[in-house]
Amino acid sequence: MSLTITPLAAPLGAEVTGIDLRQPQPADVRQRLYDAWVEHAVLVIRDQKLAPAEFLEAAQIFGKALQQQLRKFTLPELPLVGTISSRDLPLVDGKLHVRGENYHTDHSNYPAPPKATTLHAINLPDTGGDTQFVDVRKAFDDLPQTLRQTIVSLRSPHVYEGSHSPRKMTALSAEERAKVPQTSQPLVIRHPDSDRHALYLNTGRMEGIEGLSSDDGWALIDQLYKHATQTRYEYRHRWRAGDMVIWDNRSVMHQANADYDPAQYRFLYRIMLEGAPLQAAA
Numbered sequence: 001m002s003l004t005i006t007p008l009a010a011p012l013g014a015e016v017t018g019i020d021l022r023q024p025q026p027a028d029v030r031q032r033l034y035d036a037w038v039e040h041a042v043l044v045i046r047d048q049k050l051a052p053a054e055f056l057e058a059a060q061i062f063g064k065a066l067q068q069q070l071r072k073f074t075l076p077e078l079p080l081v082g083t084i085s086s087r088d089l090p091l092v093d094g095k096l097h098v099r100g101e102n103y104h105t106d107h108s109n110y111p112a113p114p115k116a117t118t119l120h121a122i123n124l125p126d127t128g129g130d131t132q133f134v135d136v137r138k139a140f141d142d143l144p145q146t147l148r149q150t151i152v153s154l155r156s157p158h159v160y161e162g163s164h165s166p167r168k169m170t171a172l173s174a175e176e177r178a179k180v181p182q183t184s185q186p187l188v189i190r191h192p193d194s195d196r197h198a199l200y201l202n203t204g205r206m207e208g209i210e211g212l213s214s215d216d217g218w219a220l221i222d223q224l225y226k227h228a229t230q231t232r233y234e235y236r237h238r239w240r241a242g243d244m245v246i247w248d249n250r251s252v253m254h255q256a257n258a259d260y261d262p263a264q265y266r267f268l269y270r271i272m273l274e275g276a277p278l279q280a281a282a
């Protein structure tokens, strides 16, 4: 087996084949995977068959696992590994209510948001349930220079559920609510490994822009969000059983799709990796 990393036919992402992540990987292979992940922002590692503990080992090639916020969606025996199951989702008007609809970056209300999120697909519906990604580095680079200069030093408050949130966040227990952080984040961040700049947007958690009126702040956020979510910045991942997909929360936004048959079982494992406080680009 030889490790192959091939850029996807998309604006971002790369496919990885020829590796069995149940086996320990040597330092040079770990470094190749890490560097490819930073460059391409989404890695699609095909044909894995990972038990939860093996998935945890594989994820930690890229960093240190983070305790998940919603304890009820984690494995009791291995709480660093979360689960995404269609059987946990409520039906609203005959449609599944999926966590993660609308483009976002994970846990942006944390002072040090998770740098990566990774999913491993175990059971999938026949169709639907894709995950979409947009490259917020390219989206920033393509903005007119005057707009880049205007936004590069701006910041936004991020809370658990913003007052303009397009979706209802999962209800928290009193204990979880007491622990949920809120923070101020730069609107444009600098990647600690690549130094690339990127838009940092999450309409579910932002509360406008500091120093601007609510109307002006939201007009700017809406403009940037519409720009960044164009299909020219998108990779749409159609899941295959055995895929391990890992993305960089500082380089992409992602969204889930609730467009599959609720009677079909969809089950993935999820791990998040610890991040550092975000660096402002300015």
Ligand SMILES: [Fe+2]
Residues within 6 Å of the ligand: 100, 104, 105, 106, 254
């Ligand atoms: Fe998410």
